[in-house]
Each structure stands twice: as structure tokens, then as C-alpha cells.
Amino acid sequence: MSWTGKFLRIDLTTGTVKTEDLNRDWARQYLGQRGLATKYFAEEVDPKVDALSPANKMIFTTGPLTGTAASTGGRYSVVTKGPLTNCIACSNSGGFFGNELKNAGWDMIIVEGKSPKPVYLSIENETVEIRDAAEYWGKTVWETENGLKAKHQDPMLRVATIGAAGEKGALYACIVNDLHRAAGRSGVGAVMGSKNLKAIAVRGTRGVTVKDPERFIAATIEHKKVLADNAVTGQGLPKYGTQVLMNVINEIGAMPTRNFKEVQFEGAHKISAEAMHEPRPTDGKTNLATNGACFGCTIACGRISRMDPGHFSIASRPQYKEPSGGVEYEAAWALGSDCGVDDLEACTFANFMCNEHGIDPISFGSTLAAAMELYEMGVITSAETGGIELKFGSAEALVKMAELTGKGEGFGLELGMGSKRLTAKYGHPELSMSVKGQEFPAYDPRGIQGMGLTYATSNRGACHLRSYTVASEVLGIPFKSDPLATEGKAGLVKAFQDATAAFDASGVCIFTTFAWSLENLAPQLDAACEGEWTPEYLLEVGERIWTLERQFNLAAGMTAADDTLPKRLMKDAAKTGPAKGLTSGLDKMLPEYYQLRGWTTDGIPTAETLKRLHLA
Amino acid sequence: MQKSLLIQPAKCTGCRQCEMACSFEKDKSFNPSKSRIRVFDIHSEARFVPYTCTQCAQAWCLQACPVDAIKIDGGTKAKVVNDNICVGCKVCTIACPFGTINYVADSGKVAKCDLCGGDPACAKACPTGAITYVDAEQTGYDKMRQWAVKTDTQSHTHA
Numbered sequence: 091m092s093w094t095g096k097f098l099r100i101d102l103t104t105g106t107v108k109t110e111d112l113n114r115d116w117a118r119q120y121l122g123q124r125g126l127a128t129k130y131f132a133e134e135v136d137p138k139v140d141a142l143s144p145a146n147k148m149i150f151t152t153g154p155l156t157g158t159a160a161s162t163g164g165r166y167s168v169v170t171k172g173p174l175t176n177c178i179a180c181s182n183s184g185g186f187f188g189n190e191l192k193n194a195g196w197d198m199i200i201v202e203g204k205s206p207k208p209v210y211l212s213i214e215n216e217t218v219e220i221r222d223a224a225e226y227w228g229k230t231v232w233e234t235e236n237g238l239k240a241k242h243q244d245p246m247l248r249v250a251t252i253g254a255a256g257e258k259g260a261l262y263a264c265i266v267n268d269l270h271r272a273a274g275r276s277g278v279g280a281v282m283g284s285k286n287l288k289a290i291a292v293r294g295t296r297g298v299t300v301k302d303p304e305r306f307i308a309a310t311i312e313h314k315k316v317l318a319d320n321a322v323t324g325q326g327l328p329k330y331g332t333q334v335l336m337n338v339i340n341e342i343g344a345m346p347t348r349n350f351k352e353v354q355f356e357g358a359h360k361i362s363a364e365a366m367h368e369p370r371p372t373d374g375k376t377n378l379a380t381n382g383a384c385f386g387c388t389i390a391c392g393r394i395s396r397m398d399p400g401h402f403s404i405a406s407r408p409q410y411k412e413p414s415g416g417v418e419y420e421a422a423w424a425l426g427s428d429c430g431v432d433d434l435e436a437c438t439f440a441n442f443m444c445n446e447h448g449i450d451p452i453s454f455g456s457t458l459a460a461a462m463e464l465y466e467m468g469v470i471t472s473a474e475t476g477g478i479e480l481k482f483g484s485a486e487a488l489v490k491m492a493e494l495t496g497k498g499e500g501f502g503l504e505l506g507m508g509s510k511r512l513t514a515k516y517g518h519p520e521l522s523m524s525v526k527g528q529e530f531p532a533y534d535p536r537g538i539q540g541m542g543l544t545y546a547t548s549n550r551g552a553c554h555l556r557s558y559t560v561a562s563e564v565l566g567i568p569f570k571s572d573p574l575a576t577e578g579k580a581g582l583v584k585a586f587q588d589a590t591a592a593f594d595a596s597g598v599c600i601f602t603t604f605a606w607s608l609e610n611l612a613p614q615l616d617a618a619c620e621g622e623w624t625p626e627y628l629l630e631v632g633e634r635i636w637t638l639e640r641q642f643n644l645a646a647g648m649t650a651a652d653d654t655l656p657k658r659l660m661k662d663a664a665k666t667g668p669a670k671g672l673t674s675g676l677d678k679m680l681p682e683y684y685q686l687r688g689w690t691t692d693g694i695p696t697a698e699t700l701k702r703l704h705l706a
Numbered sequence: 707m708q709k710s711l712l713i714q715p716a717k718c719t720g721c722r723q724c725e726m727a728c729s730f731e732k733d734k735s736f737n738p739s740k741s742r743i744r745v746f747d748i749h750s751e752a753r754f755v756p757y758t759c760t761q762c763a764q765a766w767c768l769q770a771c772p773v774d775a776i777k778i779d780g781g782t783k784a785k786v787v788n789d790n791i792c793v794g795c796k797v798c799t800i801a802c803p804f805g806t807i808n809y810v811a812d813s814g815k816v817a818k819c820d821l822c823g824g825d826p827a828c829a830k831a832c833p834t835g836a837i838t839y840v841d842a843e844q845t846g847y848d849k850m851r852q853w854a855v856k857t858d859t860q861s862h863t864h865a
Contacts (some may be wrong), residue, residue: 115795157736158726159723159727159730159736159831160724161723161833186722189738193737193738193739269749294739295737295739295740295812296737296742297729297733297735297736297737297739298735298736298737299734299735299736301735303730303734307730314723314833318833327864328719377750380719380753380754381719381750382719382720382752382754383721383722384721385721385722386722386723386726387719387721388721388723388833390719390720390721390833390834391720394752396752412749412750413749413751413752414749426779468785522845700839
């Protein structure tokens with residue numbers, strides 16, 4: 091019923107496969123996906139473990155709504171200890187892999203140990219095998235997915251795989267499924283590589299059932315309509331994708347540019363959603379070929395792009411003439427604005443590279459931006475870069491470095507370390523725009539103050555998907571708050587963090603929250619899952635998940651000193667736009683945030699708080 | 707008036723809500739592998755194409771069936787498989803020129819679209835209008851309307 095009630099435990103060291111029954115009590119307390127996997131992970135893994143050692147585990151997990159007709163119900167998450175941050179990592183992906191895993195009859199896969207040689211996991215319903223992957227090691231994501239489909243003679247096979255970046259330990263390597271959907275952040279692909287696990291190939295035909303079918307289908311239809319009627323999820327995202335934000339965020343002066351030296355980018359419109367819709371002068375076609383949905387998604391924000399066949403970059407990669415996953419807002423920003431590049435085709439090319447080789451475009455673009463700043467300062471020279479001029483605005487440098495980082499070659503090996511380690515190596519750690527080692531996404535905390543607190547307190551390092559206060563501060567959802575004010579943001583961030591954790595645990599996409607609150611999610615869960623699921627209880631589940639993640643990080647060695655932002659954002663005021671003269675007011679928001687969470691002034695949950703959340 | 711499913715791939719985003727609606731209608735579970743409508747992802751062309759029985763007038767599946775398990779519904783004109791008669795011989799799957807009648811290993815029978823008795827669940831579930839249930843004699847209407855929009859010269863002459 092909604093949960094299959096069964097999961098797989100794969101020990102790669104011994105090559106054994108076991109099935110276990112799901113702990114139903116934990117499912118009631120943590121719901122699924124991000125929540126349930128974090129509970130299992132925290133129970134089983136020493137927080138001080140080396141992220142790339144065999145003692146680290148990784149959990150591929152679905153939510154109770156994954157594989158149902160709930161809109162966007164196709165998500166899965168990967169929970170592990172992240173090599174980029176040494177914190178709990180939870181990376182969430184759409185596409186069709188999550189649904190297939192659930193349809194094969196499994197809520198989760200717990201992967202342990204390390205295989206002595208490259209292997210992949212083959213799952214066909216209850217038939218589960220660890221198979222030799224020698225022929226795929228060193229291959230790209232695209233070659234591996236297509237190769238496995240051919241080998242299994244099954245075009246319906248769903249594959250989650252790493253590329254060379256994950257094999258070679260690029261610390262922000264991701265896991266890609268369906269060619270261009272990724273568990274993108276925190277380096278979960280590097281953990282997979284460290285275990286010699288190349289891919290997981292799944293085919294499932296068992297089906298997913300729910301507690302009360304008639305009530306459930308009525309609830310999903312009702313709430314699909316809510317998404318369709320909403321301006322963001324019904325119109326903005328389908329037409330423009332997340333890229334709808336590029337011009338908006340630039341105008342309000344929160345577009346991090348040239349490694350956060352500036353907050354507005356003069357070339358933003360050239361890499362925006364609107365530009366993706368403009369016919370190109372060269373071939374008369376638009377960059378955007380179509381929008382595409384993940385499993386069950388009635389929003390369909392995904393961008394499928396077709397590159398300009400005459401663009402300089404494409405000569406070396408003829409396969410990029412075929413359409414594939416185009417830039418989302420975060421990628422367009424990281425590869426574009428943050429590196430000062432205003433060439434949409436070059437950004438699309440670099441995005442294809444990230445997908446094909448399995449690297450996170452946010453961390454890659456941000457690390458390249460830091461390297462570009464060091465290059466312009468004369469700290470990094472062309473001797474290190476193999477003769478390539480790493481200047482802000484260079485589309486050539488972007489394209490070349492995406493390839494080197496994806497393949498783990500030359501200066502790409504250094505970029506693959508992430509900005510924290512790269513800038514430290516060259517003696518300028520202050521130039522890493524990261525929290526807990528993970529690079530920022532595309533919102534400058536000087537222009538959107540709530541995002542500063544969001545980044546500083548995120549359990550997986552800087553991240554926009556843990557409390558997207560942009561919804562309130564920019565888009566007015568569920569109410570409009572002033573992006574330049576710090577008052578009230580502590581409460582806003584906490585509320586968003588807890589609600590988001592519940593959404594992540596359910597199996598639906600966070601983008602539904604532009605239209606849905608827990609009031610919309612709860613009736614769908616209540617009809618699908620055993621137990622009683624109310625908005626109030628879901629909020630408690632979310633807070634419990636958040637606090638458990640925090641406890642893991644504290645035990646891993648993190649302290650309140652890690653809840654901070656780079657000096658640049660606290661000392662250097664924004665130079666232009668509405669935020670001109672402002673720095674991040676993190677110091678004003680953080681103490682109130684700790685207090686609201688029921689944590690000490692050192693950011694440690696009190697005994698009372700733990701008891702209230704049934705964590706002690 | 708005979709009605710037919712009209713599928714417009716250009717509107718499809720590949721979300722598979724149709725597959726789930728179909729499997730839920732017929733199987734009370736969410737199981738794309740049981741769906742009688744399938745979405746194909748033509749990646750090289752950036753197109754998603756839902757594909758199901760066209761209820762063709764020739765009805766090769768019906769003509770080929772050696773046990774007469776397939777009958778024409780008097781109301782919808784859908785070709786409907788009677789599970790009680792079907793012996794799972796798969797001859798119909800060979801006879802169908804389009805591959806839209808499939809053998810289901812779990813049940814040992816074949817399954818195909820039966821238009822849900824005149825209220826197709828896939829069309830109701832489609833969020834983009836890529837699948838509609840329309841007058842069979844008017845399937846070209848939307849294309850004509852789009853063409854009319856494209857060839858509208860009014861904005862130029864009065865600009």
C-alpha cells in the first residue's frame with residue numbers, strides 16, 4: 091500500500107543481495123524518501139565516516155507518492171554522507187527512474203561496502219543481480235545508459251549512472267538518470283564511484299497501489315487542477331521553465347555575477363528564457379525545442395534544447411546536434427552570469443557536457459568562476475590551465491573546462507575539487523562562494539536576505555531547495571515579504587525548511603509548492619498511505635527530519651561556526667540595483683532562527699526540543 | 707456520432723498521466739506496463755508520442771482472432787477483448803499493423819484500448835490536451851484552426 095514495504099540491501103564488498111521489510115514505525119515518523127532514508131542512514135552509519143570510504147553507505151529511496159498519479163510523483167532521492175561537505179547529503183531527482191524502482195517493488199536500495207571491481211546493479215522486479223561493468227567503466231552517462239538498454243534488449247529500462255567524473259572522484263559528481271535528470275548536488279556521484287558502482291538499471295512491472303483508491307484519485311485530480319490554475323505552475327513554468335527567473339532576479343539586483351563581485355549581469359537577457367524562445371539568426375530555429383515532463387508531472391518545466399549546429403563548440407561533439415536537456419535557471423546562471431558568459435549556446439553546450447559526464451553544473455560553474463577570479467588576479471596562470479585563458483566572459487574557457495572537468499583531465503581535476511579546496515590551495519579561501527563546502531545557487535543574499543539564512547543553515551551546504559524563500563520574497567507566495575528586510579525571515583526560513591522536508595519525503599517535486607501547501611499534500615497522502623496524515627502532522631514530520639539531519643551534522647563535527655557566509659557577502663555591499671549598499675544581514679537573523687528552532691545559542695537542539703520531536 | 711481518440715504529439719510533454727489513468731481504470735493500480743496507451747519518447751526529434759489502438763475499421767485483430775474473443779462495441783464502435791474467451795494465443799498481436807494490442811504475461815490474455823465505454827480515462831487525465839475524444843469525422847479541426855492562425859494576415863495589413 092503506497093509503500094511497497096520492502097527494500098534491498100546490497101553489500102558490494104561481499105557481492106550479496108538481501109531483501110528486508112520496511113520499518114513501519116519509521117515510515118509513520120519519517121514518511122519516505124529524504125526522511126526515511128535519513129533515519130536509516132543515521133541509524134546505520136557513523137557520522138565521522140570518510141565519505142569516500144567503503145564504510146559510507148548510500149540509500150536510493152522513493153516516497154509513498156512515487157509511482158502514483160499524484161502530480162510530479164516520480165521523484166527519488168539519494169542519501170549519503172557527502173564528500174563535498176562532509177555533511178548529510180540528500181540529492182533529489184526526477185525523470186523516470188524513481189517510478190520504475192517503485193514499480194519493481196522496492197521502496198529503497200541500501201548500498202554498502204565497495205566492490206573489488208566495477209559493477210552495475212540490475213533489477214528486474216524481484217530479480218536482482220550485481221553484474222560486471224568493466225565494459226562501461228570510463229564511459230559517459232549517455233554511452234552507459236544506451237549500452238545497458240542494448241545489452242538488456244529493453245528500451246524501457248531506466249538507468250541511473252555516473253560518468254568519468256564520478257569514477258575519478260570529482261567532489262560534485264552527480265548521478266544522472268534518463269540522460270539529463272540528475273541527483274545533482276553534494277557529490278553523491280563521487281560516493282557511487284568510490285564504491286565501484288557504475289550504474290543501477292531498473293525495470294518494474296508490479297504496479298503501485300494505494301490505501302483508498304477512489305478517494306486518492308479524486309484528491310489527485312482536484313490538486314492537479316490547483317497546479318493548472320496557478321500562474322507559476324500552470325503558465326510560467328510550462329512556458330519558460332525555471333529560466334523564467336533570469337530577467338526577474340537580475341532586475342531586483344540578486345543575480346550573482348563574476349563570482350559574486352556584482353549582483354547584476356548586463357548579459358542576463360541573452361541567456362534568459364526569453365532568449366531560448368527567440369529564433370536564431372543562423373538557422374531560424376529556437377534554442378528551446380520543447381518542454382518535457384518528469385514522470386507524472388503536470389507542470390512540465392523541463393527544457394529540451396537543440397543547439398545551433400553552427401556554434402563553434404559543437405564541431406568536437408557532433409552528438410550535441412541532437413536535442414537534449416537544456417539549461418535550467420540555476421545552470422544558466424552558474425555557467426553564464428557567474429562566469430560572465432552571455433553566450434546561450436555555449437551555456438547549453440556546457441550543460442550537455444555536465445549531463446553527459448555527470449557533474450553538477452551549479453558547483454562546476456561556481457568553481458570555474460572562482461578560478462576565473464584567481465586567474466584574473468594572476469594567482470592561477472596559463473601554465474596551470476594548459477594554456478587556456480580563464481577570463482570572465484570567455485565562452486571558449488567555459489566549454490573547454492566543462493569537458494576537462496567531466497572527463498577528469500588536466501586542470502579539470504583541480505576544478506573537480508570544488509571551490510573551497512581550489513581556492514584554499516591557491517591561498518585565497520575567501521573567494522569560495524560556498525557554505526560547508528557546497529557552492530551557492532543563483533540568488534545573491536544581499537538582494538534576497540532570506541536566502542542568506544537559507545544557505546547558512548542548510549544541512550547539505552548552500553542550497554536553494556531546502557527553503558525557497560524566493561517564493562515569498564520575490565514571487566509573493568504564499569505572501570509577499572520584502573527581499574531586502576531581515577525582519578521575519580528567521581520564521582519564514584524555518585517554516586519553509588520544515589514544509590519542504592515533508593514535501594521531499596512524500597515523493598513529489600518541490601516545484602508544486604508554488605501552488606500547493608501542506609493542506610494540498612495532506613489529503614493525497616492520507617488517501618494513499620496507512621495512518622492519518624494531516625497538515626499539522628506533516629509539519630512535525632518535516633521538523634523531525636530537519637532536526638535529525640542537524641544532529642547527524644553535529645555528530646560529524648560541524649558547529650555553529652559553519653552556519654555562516656563568505657566574507658564577501660557580509661562585508662562588500664552590493665554595487666547596483668535595489669540592494670545597492672546592502673550586505674547580508676545574517677548576524678541579525680541567525681540568533682532568532684536558533685531560538686525559533688528550540689536550539690541553544692550554539693545551534694544545538696535542546697533536550698526539550700528533541701523530546702518534543704520524539705528524537706530522544 | 708462515432709467518436710475517436712485524437713492524439714496530437716506536439717502538445718505532449720511525456721508525463722505519462724495517461725498511462726496511469728489507463729492502468730488505474732483497468733487494473734486499480736498505477737502501473738505503466740499495464741497501460742493500453744503508451745508514450746514513446748522520440749529523443750532525437752524532441753517529441754513525445756502517445757500511441758494506442760486506432761479502432762481501425764478493418765480490425766485485423768478481430769478478423770485474426772481464432773476464438774472470436776474480440777467484438778465491436780455497438781455504442782462506441784471500439785474493438786473490445788472478452789477476457790473470458792481470449793486464450794492468449796497472441797495471433798491478434800501479429801495481425802495488428804500498429805502494435806497496439808499487447809500480450810500481458812500476468813493475466814495470460816491480451817489487452818487493448820476499449821475507449822472505456824465512451825469516456826476514455828486517458829483523455830480526461832491528459833494535462834495538456836494532447837489526447838482528446840472527438841467526433842471521428844472532425845479530427846482535422848484543430849490542425850485547420852492552427853493553420854488559420856498561422857495564415858492570419860490581418861495584423862500585417864492593419865499594422
